[in-house]
Amino acid sequence: MPKISILPEELINKIAAGEVIERPASVIKELLENSLDANATRIIVEVKDYGKQLLKVADNGEGMEQEDAGKALLRHATSKIKDINDLFAIQTLGFRGEALASIAAVSKLTLTTKPKGALEGFSLMVEGGIVTNEGIVAAEKGTTIEIEDLFFNTPARKKFLKTDAVELKHIVDVVTQYALIHPQVSFRLIHELKELLNSPSVEDWRSNLASIYGVEQAKELLEVQYENNITGIKVYGFISKPYDARNDKTMQSLFVNQRWIRNEELTKVVYDAYHSLLFVNKHPVFVLNLTLDPTKIDVNVHPTKAEIKIEQKKEVAEAVFNAVRETLRKNDLLPVMDFQAEQQLTFGTVLKKEDNKEAQREEKRIGASKYAFEPSEQSALQVKESEAVSYGEEIVPEITPDFTYGSPIIIPTADTIPESDKLPQLRLLGQVHKTFFVAETPGGIVFIDQHVVQERVLYERFMEQLMNQKVAVQNLLRGEVLELTPVQKLLVEENKQKLKELGFVLEEFGENSFVLKAIPTLFGRLQPQELLFEVISELHQHQNRLEQIQEEIITRMACRASVKAGDTLTITEMQRLLYELSQSKFPYTCPHGRAVLIKVSVEELEKKFRRK
Ligand SMILES: Nc1ncnc2c1ncn2[C@@H]1O[C@H](COP(=O)(O)OP(=O)(O)OP(=O)(O)O)[C@@H](O)[C@H]1O
Numbered sequence: 001m002p003k004i005s006i007l008p009e010e011l012i013n014k015i016a017a018g019e020v021i022e023r024p025a026s027v028i029k030e031l032l033e034n035s036l037d038a039n040a041t042r043i044i045v046e047v048k049d050y051g052k053q054l055l056k057v058a059d060n061g062e063g064m065e066q067e068d069a070g071k072a073l074l075r076h077a078t079s080k081i082k083d084i085n086d087l088f089a090i091q092t093l094g095f096r097g098e099a100l101a102s103i104a105a106v107s108k109l110t111l112t113t114k115p116k117g118a119l120e121g122f123s124l125m126v127e128g129g130i131v132t133n134e135g136i137v138a139a140e141k142g143t144t145i146e147i148e149d150l151f152f153n154t155p156a157r158k159k160f161l162k163t164d165a166v167e168l169k170h171i172v173d174v175v176t177q178y179a180l181i182h183p184q185v186s187f188r189l190i191h192e193l194k195e196l197l198n199s200p201s202v203e204d205w206r207s208n209l210a211s212i213y214g215v216e217q218a219k220e221l222l223e224v225q226y227e228n229n230i231t232g233i234k235v236y237g238f239i240s241k242p243y244d245a246r247n248d249k250t251m252q253s254l255f256v257n258q259r260w261i262r263n264e265e266l267t268k269v270v271y272d273a274y275h276s277l278l279f280v281n282k283h284p285v286f287v288l289n290l291t292l293d294p295t296k297i298d299v300n301v302h303p304t305k306a307e308i309k310i311e312q313k314k315e316v317a318e319a320v321f322n323a324v325r326e327t328l329r330k331n332d333l334l335p336v337m338d339f340q341a342e343q344q345l346t347f348g349t350v351l352k353k354e355d356n357k358e359a360q361r362e363e364k365r366i367g368a369s370k371y372a373f374e375p376s377e378q379s380a381l382q383v384k385e386s387e388a389v390s391y392g393e394e395i396v397p398e399i400t401p402d403f404t405y406g407s408p409i410i411i412p413t414a415d416t417i418p419e420s421d422k423l424p425q426l427r428l429l430g431q432v433h434k435t436f437f438v439a440e441t442p443g444g445i446v447f448i449d450q451h452v453v454q455e456r457v458l459y460e461r462f463m464e465q466l467m468n469q470k471v472a473v474q475n476l477l478r479g480e481v482l483e484l485t486p487v488q489k490l491l492v493e494e495n496k497q498k499l500k501e502l503g504f505v506l507e508e509f510g511e512n513s514f515v516l517k518a519i520p521t522l523f524g525r526l527q528p529q530e531l532l533f534e535v536i537s538e539l540h541q542h543q544n545r546l547e548q549i550q551e552e553i554i555t556r557m558a559c560r561a562s563v564k565a566g567d568t569l570t571i572t573e574m575q576r577l578l579y580e581l582s583q584s585k586f587p588y589t590c591p592h593g594r595a596v597l598i599k600v601s602v603e604e605l606e607k608k609f610r611r612k
C-alpha cells in the first residue's frame with residue numbers, strides 16, 4: 001500500500017510558520033517590515049503580557065483594498081514581487097508572501113485596513129488560519145494587525161519560549177533596530193500601558209539616535225560617511241569613539257539596504273578597524289547601513305531573512321573597514337573628563353574601577369614577564385643618537401647597550417607642541433607623580449600618561465617600519481651569544497626569517513647557541529637578549545607561528561620598552577614624546593586601548609569652582 005500522502009493545507013501552514021515565527025518578536029518583525037514596505041511614517045506597537053496576550057502593530061501606510069486584504073493572509077500571496085527577475089533584485093523587506101499566512105496559522109489574527117481615498121475600512125478575523133468574521137468598519141487610513149494568543153494551537157512552540165523578560169527584550173530589540181534605521185518614521189512601543197520606546201520622526205540621524213540611545217550617547221558618536229566610487233558601495237552610520245566602547249555588544253547594528261542583518265564576518269571587520277584602539281573586552285557601538293546593489297545580494301537564504309548572501313564579499317568588507325578606520329582617523333578622539341557625569345553615574349564609576357584594575361593587570365602581566373627588565377637608573381629616554389640603519393645595510397656602529405631611539409627627530413624647541421591634524425596644541429607644564437604629564441591646551445588642560453604615550457608612539461613607528469619592510473636595526477658590534485634550550489632553538493629556527501623581518505639578526509653558533517647580531521632599534525631600551533627572549537617566550541606560550549602573534553609581540557615589546565610610571569623625565573624628553581605623539585595616526589589610545597590623554601575643560605573647572 002502506498003505510504004505517501006500530501007499534507008493538509010492547515011498542517012503545511014503550521015510547518016511553514018515554525019520557520020518564520022519563532023517567538024513574539026518574530027511577529028513584530030514581520031509586521032513592522034510590512035508597515036515599512038507600505039511606506040508608513042507612523043508605527044505604533046502595542047504589547048500585552050510580554051506578547052503572549054496581544055501583539056499589535058498599527059500603521060498609517062498605504063492600506064489594502066478589501067480584495068487584497070483577503071489575499072494577504074494566503075500563503076505565497078504578495079504584492080512585492082511578480083517574477084523571477086524581481087526575486088533577484090529585492091527592493092522591499094518582504095517578498096515571499098508568507099509572513100501573514102504563517103502568523104495567522106498559529107494565532108488569532110485581526111486585520112483592519114483602509115487604503116487612501118476609501119470611505120470605509122475592512123476588517124477580517126482569522127483563527128488558526130480560518131476566517132471567523134469579516135466586514136466593513138470605520139477605520140483610519142493604514143493597516144492595523146492584532147495578534148492574540150500566539151501559538152495557542154502549537155503548544156510545543158509555546159513551551160520553548162524563554163522567560164517573559166527575555167521575550168520582551170527581543171521585542172524591544174526589533175523595534176529599536178527598525179527605529180534606528182528609519183529616522184523619518186515615528187515609532188512607539190508600549191507594553192501594558194508603559195512606553196518602552198518613543199522615536200519621533202526627525203530629519204537627521206543624530207537626533208534619531210538621541211531619542212533611542214539618549215542624548216549623551218548620541219552626542220559622542222562619530223558619523224561615518226563612505227562611498228567607494230568604483231564598487232558603488234556606500235557605508236553610512238555612526239560609531240563610538242574607542243574610549244566610549246561598552247562592556248557588552250548590545251549597541252551594534254548592521255543593515256544592508258536598511259534591512260537589519262546579522263553578519264559575524266562584517267562585525268569582525270568593524271572590530272578589526274578599531275584594532276589597537278579598543279581596550280580589552282570592550283565593544284564598540286555601531287549603527288551602520290550598507291547600500292549595496294540589490295542584484296548582488298541574496299536575501300532568500302534564511303526563513304527570517306536575517307542572514308543574507310553577499311556577492312562582493314571582499315569589496316564589502318573592505319568598504320566597511322575603510323569607512324570605520326577613516327572615521328576614527330579623522331576625528332578628535334580625545335576623552336574629556338565630565339565630573340558631573342562621573343558623579344551621577346555610580347554604575348559608570350564601578351565600571352571605571354574595573355577598567356582600572358584591568359589596566360593594572362595588563363601592565364603587570366606584561367611587566368612581570370619572566371624576562372622582566374627594570375629600567376636603568378639613568379632616565380630611560382636619555383638618547384644617544386645611535387647610528388640606526390635600515391635593515392640590510394652593512395654598517396657596524398659602536399655598541400650602544402643603553403636605550404637608543406632611532407633616527408633623529410627634529411622637535412620644535414619652544415615648549416609648545418603645535419597643533420597637528422590629530423592633536424590640539426599642547427603647552428607642556430610638567431610631570432606629576434612621575435606618571436603623568438600635564439599640558440595646557442586650548443579650552444583646558446590635558447593629562448597624559450607617560451607610559452601609554454610611549455607605547456603608542458613605539459607601536460606605531462615600529463608598525464610603520466615593518467609595513468615598509470624597513471625595520472631599523474641596531475647592530476651589536478660583538479654580538480651576543482645566546483644559549484638556547486632545544487625548544488627555544490627550534491622556535492628560533494622555525495621563525496628565523498620572520499624574526500629577521502622584525503629586526504632580529506641571528507647567526508648559528510655551535511650546537512645550541514646563536515649569536516644575536518642586531519635588534520630592532522626602536523626597542524633598544526631593553527637589553528638585546530632580553531628582548532629576543534621576550535619574543536621567544538611569547539612564541540613558546542602560544543605554540544604559534546610568529547605571523548599570527550606578531551601584533552601581540554609588537555604590542556608587548558612597545559609596552560616593555562616604554563618608560564614606566566615612576567620614571568623621571570626631563571622636559572626635553574617629555575617634549576619629544578609629545579611631539580611624536582602629535583605625529584602619530586591614532587594618538588588617543590595605547591595599543592591595548594587605554595587612553596593616552598584625558599582632557600579637563602576650563603568649563604568643567606569653572607563649574608566646579610562655581611564660577612558659572
Ligand atoms: N501593513 C500593511 N500595509 C499594507 N499592505 C500590507 C501590510 N501588511 C501586508 N500587506 C500586504 O499583504 C501582503 C502579504 O504580506 P506578507 O507579509 O504575508 O508577505 P510579504 O510581505 O509580501 O512577504 P514576506 O512573507 O517575505 O513578508 C503584502 O505583500 C502586502 O501587499
Ligand SMILES: [Mg+2]
Nearest residue numbers: 030034094099
Ligand atoms: Mg511581509
